[in-house]
Amino acid sequence: MGVIxxxxxxxxxxxxxxGRAGRFLEEAARALAAGxxxxxxxxxQMRRLGVDSLPIGLLIAIFTGIVLAxxxxxxxxxxxPLYFVGTLVEKTITLELAPVLTGLALAGRVxxxxxxxxxxxxxxxxxxxxxxxxxxPDAYLVVPRVIAGTIMFPLIVGLAxxxxxxxxxxxxxxxxxxxxxxxxxGARLFFGAFDIEYGLVKSASFGLAxxxxxxxxxxxxxxxxxxxxxxxxxxxxxxxxxxxxxxxxWAMTWLHGRS
Amino acid sequence: MKRGNDxxxxxxxxxxxxxxxxxxxWLSQTSIGSKQRDVVARFTDVGNxxxxxxxxxxxxxxxxxxSIELEPTGWVLVKMSLDPDIKLPSNxxxxxxxxxxxxxxxxxxxxxxxxxxxxxxxxxxxxxxxxGRGSAIPGARLPDIAQLTAVAGRIAGDMSRVADRFxxxxxxxxANELRQSIRNFAxxxxxxxxxxxxxxxxxTQLGNDVHKxxxxxxxxxxxxxxxxxxxxxSTSKGQIRQIMANVGEASEDxxxxxxxxxxxxxxxxxxxxxxxxxxxHADSVLGKIDxxxxxxxxxxxxxxxxxxxxxxxxxxRELVAEIRAHPRQYLSVKIF
Amino acid sequence: xxxxxxxxxxxxxxxxLEGFTLDVHEGEAVVIIGYSGSGxxxxxxxxxxxxxxxxxxxxxxxxxxxxxxxxxxxxxxAHIGYVFQFAALFDSMTxxxxxxxxxxxxxxxxxxxxxxxxxxxxxxxxxxxxQQRYPAELSGGMRKRVGIARxxxxxxxxxLYDEPTTGLDPVTSAVIDELMIRMREKLGVTSVVxxxxxRSAYRVGSRIAMLYEGRVRQVGTVDEIQQSKDPIxxxxxxxxxxxxxxxxxxxxAxxxxxAVTPARGGRA
Numbered sequence: 001m002g003v004i005x006x007x008x009x010x011x012x013x014x015x016x017x018x019g020r021a022g023r024f025l026e027e028a029a030r031a032l033a034a035g036x037x038x039x040x041x042x043x044x045q046m047r048r049l050g051v052d053s054l055p056i057g058l059l060i061a062i063f064t065g066i067v068l069a070x071x072x073x074x075x076x077x078x079x080x081p082l083y084f085v086g087t088l089v090e091k092t093i094t095l096e097l098a099p100v101l102t103g104l105a106l107a108g109r110v111x112x113x114x115x116x117x118x119x120x121x122x123x124x125x126x127x128x129x130x131x132x133x134x135x136x137p138d139a140y141l142v143v144p145r146v147i148a149g150t151i152m153f154p155l156i157v158g159l160a161x162x163x164x165x166x167x168x169x170x171x172x173x174x175x176x177x178x179x180x181x182x183x184x185x186g187a188r189l190f191f192g193a194f195d196i197e198y199g200l201v202k203s204a205s206f207g208l209a210x211x212x213x214x215x216x217x218x219x220x221x222x223x224x225x226x227x228x229x230x231x232x233x234x235x236x237x238x239x240x241x242x243x244x245x246x247x248x249x250w251a252m253t254w255l256h257g258r259s
Numbered sequence: 260m261k262r263g264n265d266x267x268x269x270x271x272x273x274x275x276x277x278x279x280x281x282x283x284x285w286l287s288q289t290s291i292g293s294k295q296r297d298v299v300a301r302f303t304d305v306g307n308x309x310x311x312x313x314x315x316x317x318x319x320x321x322x323x324x325x326s327i328e329l330e331p332t333g334w335v336l337v338k339m340s341l342d343p344d345i346k347l348p349s350n351x352x353x354x355x356x357x358x359x360x361x362x363x364x365x366x367x368x369x370x371x372x373x374x375x376x377x378x379x380x381x382x383x384x385x386x387x388x389x390x391g392r393g394s395a396i397p398g399a400r401l402p403d404i405a406q407l408t409a410v411a412g413r414i415a416g417d418m419s420r421v422a423d424r425f426x427x428x429x430x431x432x433x434a435n436e437l438r439q440s441i442r443n444f445a446x447x448x449x450x451x452x453x454x455x456x457x458x459x460x461x462x463t464q465l466g467n468d469v470h471k472x473x474x475x476x477x478x479x480x481x482x483x484x485x486x487x488x489x490x491x492x493s494t495s496k497g498q499i500r501q502i503m504a505n506v507g508e509a510s511e512d513x514x515x516x517x518x519x520x521x522x523x524x525x526x527x528x529x530x531x532x533x534x535x536x537x538x539x540h541a542d543s544v545l546g547k548i549d550x551x552x553x554x555x556x557x558x559x560x561x562x563x564x565x566x567x568x569x570x571x572x573x574x575x576r577e578l579v580a581e582i583r584a585h586p587r588q589y590l591s592v593k594i595f
Numbered sequence: 596x597x598x599x600x601x602x603x604x605x606x607x608x609x610x611x612l613e614g615f616t617l618d619v620h621e622g623e624a625v626v627i628i629g630y631s632g633s634g635x636x637x638x639x640x641x642x643x644x645x646x647x648x649x650x651x652x653x654x655x656x657x658x659x660x661x662x663x664x665x666x667x668x669x670x671x672x673a674h675i676g677y678v679f680q681f682a683a684l685f686d687s688m689t690x691x692x693x694x695x696x697x698x699x700x701x702x703x704x705x706x707x708x709x710x711x712x713x714x715x716x717x718x719x720x721x722x723x724x725x726q727q728r729y730p731a732e733l734s735g736g737m738r739k740r741v742g743i744a745r746x747x748x749x750x751x752x753x754x755l756y757d758e759p760t761t762g763l764d765p766v767t768s769a770v771i772d773e774l775m776i777r778m779r780e781k782l783g784v785t786s787v788v789x790x791x792x793x794r795s796a797y798r799v800g801s802r803i804a805m806l807y808e809g810r811v812r813q814v815g816t817v818d819e820i821q822q823s824k825d826p827i828x829x830x831x832x833x834x835x836x837x838x839x840x841x842x843x844x845x846x847x848a849x850x851x852x853x854a855v856t857p858a859r860g861g862r863a
Contacts, residue, residue, distance in 0.1 A: 046268045054271070090286070125683035132643050132677035133697035133745075134669040155272060158279035189363065191286045192311055196279065 024216050028146060031138035041144035049110045049145065049211070050152025054159065056109060057102045061160035064097050065089060065167030073176045082178055086186025089168035094195040095255075098160040100247055103206035106153065107239035111214040114145055115235035118218025119228035127219065142215040146208060153207025154200040161199060194258075202250050209246060210239040287311065288323075295322070295340035300353035300366070300398035301387045302335045308355045308364040308400070314339045316368045321345045324366060334387075336395060339366060348373075352384050356401035368396075375401065596620055597642055597753065597787065602651035603809075604637055611637050612648070613809030619753075624779050624786045626800035628793070628831065633806050635789040636680070639755045642787070643675050644668050655753070673700070676746025676754040676784075680761065682738040684730035690717070690741055691726035697749045716748035717741075720774060736767040743774060747782070754778060756788040760795045772798045793832050797821070805831060 031038070072088040118141060121127050127137050165187065172178040214235045221231035305327060314322040322341035329335055337353070348370040358365040374384055383399035597619040604612040611634040619625045627635050640646045641653045644660050653660045655671060663671065684693050694713045698704055704712075717723055720740035730738055739759060746754050756775065760768040772795050778784045790796050796803055797817050804814035805828050813820065813828050823829060830837070 043265045043268045046272070047264050051267055051271045121685075124681060124686075125679045126685055128640070128645050129677070129679055129683035129685070131645055132672055132675065133749075134672045134700050135696075136665075136669075151272070155275035155279070158282075159275050162278060162282045188286060188288060193283050193287055196283045200279070 020220075021216060024219075025212070027138045028142050028212065028215070031136055031143050034136055034139035034143075037136060037139040038143040038147065041140065042147050045144045045148035046152050049106075049113070049148045050156060053106050053109055053152070053156055056105050057156040057160050058163045060101050060105055061093075061098060061164035062167040064101060065093060065164035065169075066171040068092055068097070068164075069168040069171040070175060073172075082176065083182035083186035084189075085168075085172050085176060085178060086183040087189050088186075089172075090165060090187040090191055091195065093164040093168065094161050094199045096199075096247075098157050098164055099199045099203040099206065100243060102157050102160050103153065103203060103210070103243045104240055106156070107206075107210045107243055108236050110149060111210045111217075111235040111239040112232040114211060114214030115218040115221070115231040116228055118215055119221030119231040122219055122221045123224055123227055137219070142212075142219070145215055146211045149207035149211030150204050151207070153203045153210070157203035158196070158200055161196065198250070198254065201254075202247065205246050205250070206243050209242040213238045213242060288320075296343045296345070297325070298339045298341055298347070298368075299395045300337050300339065301390060301395040302337060302353075302355065302398040302400060303333075303383055303386065304400055305335050305337060306355055306364060306400040307357070308337065308366065312363070313358065313365045314341060314368065315365050316345060316347075321368070334390065337366065337398065339368075351396050352388075353396050353398040354380070354401060355398065366398075371397075374399070377401075596654075596656060597785075598654040599638065599641070600652050600654065602638070602641060602648045602653065604634070604641070604646060604648050610809060614651070615806070615810050616651075617804055617811055617814065619785060619787055621785050622779075622783060624775070624788060624799055624801045626788045626790060626796040626803045627806055628789075628791055628796055628803060629806035630831070631791065634809060635806055636757050638806065639677075639757065639787055639789060642753075642755060643672050643677055673697070673749060674752045676749055676751035678739070678742045678746050678754065678756045678759055680757045681735075682730070682742035684738055684741060684745075686730045688729075689726060690722075690728050690730065690733070693730065693741060694745045694748050697745065712748050712750075716744040719747060719777070720744045721770075736763050736771070739763070739771060740774065743771070743778075747778060747784075750782070752785060754784050754786045756786060756790075758789050758791075760790060760792050768792065768795060769798075771795075775799050791831075793834070 068089045069085050072085040073082060076082060076084055118127070121141070127141070130137050130140055169180070169183050169187075172183045173180065217231040217235040217238070221227045308324060308327065310324050310327060312324045313320050314324060322339055322345070324337055325340045326338045327335060328338075337355075339353075347368060350371040351368050352371050352374050354367045354369060354374060355364055356367065357363070371384070374380060380399045380401065384397045387395075387397035387399065599615050599617045602612050602615040603610070604615075615634075615638055617625070617627075617638075627638065629635050637646060641648055642655060642660065644663065647661050652662075655675070658667070658671060660668070660671070684690075685696065688696070691710075691713055694716055695709050698709045698712055713726065714723070717726065720743050722737060722740055722744065725733065725737070725741070730741070733741065743754075743756075743759070759771050759775065763771065775786060775788065776799060779786055786799075788796070788799055790799075800817055802814060802816055803820040805812040805820070805825075807827055813823055813825055815823070820828065820832065823832070
């Protein structure tokens, strides 16, 4: 009896949670219309969430590029011409690693930042205060962050692609004694603008998800410092899972079936 | 503070967008700014060619495939954008082919006359050209790797058939026959010498005749020597049989003549010496053959060796001829 | 006029308001007293639509707050100042920007008008020189005064004070009380004050309402409350640990305290 009751309560709670998340999304979408409220804040958030995240994003890209070049040459021993290192680095960086690794790093940085900040604002009644001053918290707090994330994630990832490929290139020159011509030949062999497009659209969806989850978790924080901590943890965990889910989603819906 | 922030963000946003766009263009080797020239070609089938594949003129990349459209009439129109300063051949055709073993294709623009001399390709080009002159360049696609391997398999089959036939034409029996013929020749010479010796006593009155006949024998011997030289370099058993027949005839003549030699003994000694030297020479040639010197000798003593060598040579010649006939078919495929 | 009509509000299984009914007339200063966690904050959050009642309704100037469309709700909020318990200042902004925040929402006000209004409001709370400072640099009492200035700067018709003197020393408390009285007398603001500080209640209130177990136990003038015969009210205003009958009240107090951990987010 207790188990059934507990299960029922758990299911009800999950459904309610889904409903709340849905309403949150609806409110956030509606708040988009209040451009005058969110626009001035958007550039601030673009700097805090985007520009300030550049160093970590690019650092990851550098190491990814180097590791990929070496991994590729290790895997290709003999059978495959070495210039395929370029192909492998280009494909994996643009299609997968730049978006996902950067996304995961930013899920930690941006997601936790947003959840902690909004959580603190929630528990110190700053969110209520905004409302009483006739500000819509969705328009004032959520939308600028979501917009900033959705715009800045692809830009960071785009730069990470460039830096990652560059690092892979330099590693190929330095460690593998591959010539620039060979590396570029490999990189260009199967390159299509679609690779970049796919990576960027994917990162935009990551940015959207990470910031939305951060805002949702933050605004729903309860009960002081512990609540804020839980919100930040929850935001990071859910963001990371969501990034992997979205990654699979895009692969299944967009990549799959393209020859 | 606020303004500085906006500036930083603006700078990063614009800088990133520019960098990403340039990066994409650079990697895809699209030239910016310069006006591209569009060329359209018509195909019955484009194989595995894709938008973005290279367009090549005389082996140099000159542009990219911009679009591939299936027309309602059933033709496939391929639009290629080329660098504007590139000059097309006067009567151009476009041939699609594989550029690597990994399924990457390219379009090659070439002179009509330089198109691969393949019945299928020629037919595609003719059909395409017949539809609309001027509106689109005629195009054809080359077989891909799978089809090429099929062709290679066919060639290999042909070669082995040729080799079989060659073996049939020159088998062990033929070699034995040749060897037998040469032995006969040696026996004949020995008999000739013996006959001449036994008859020497009665050779008294026929000196003049013999003298004249000796001239004939000399000429015959020269002819034999000459023929032996030719035999040395010949591989035809028909010729050899002919030679043997000739030699047989000559010996018959000599036998017949020797009966009239009884009176010609006074000149006989010299003639005998002369004949002996001729026969010695013939003997040395035959000895050489028997010892296995020279290609004929080699062949006589070990026919399979020569067969193999010659079969190989023949296959090579066959392949070279085939490649010379269809150079594009083989050489345009860059394996890597 | 602010009217609570038979308001019910619960959070999950915990019932906080159970038939709360109270009228606040123009020019009045109504003080709501009650145990910590008895739902006083919950009650006034309904007035600005931060929470929606499960049942019953709240009317402000004859407008039904829970059913008000978003746009009209924001218009209504512009006439109601809300002073939060811990001031709830935006800590990323200077004091000046904090006070100007509500004014910036008004397109008809120029930046110089706003600056003037901000200076006035800060002078009113005796903090003329803190405009460029950040909330973290101020003491608790100063922050509360800034919170009041932020509410006052809007020139509201109503001000709702959520425990304005809690946690302050007696002198600062007195200063805040003075401030609230000045607001009402000088600006003619109608106020609702939540407190459990009886000294403050007597000083500020024109009427006092005691909230107990989700409804108003007794409402009346300061004199009426001071002479109340109700043992629960007497116990609270006298600050005794037991009822007059000797029964301990701590059980009841603890129960209601546990019942209402201020959970928010009805209309977040």
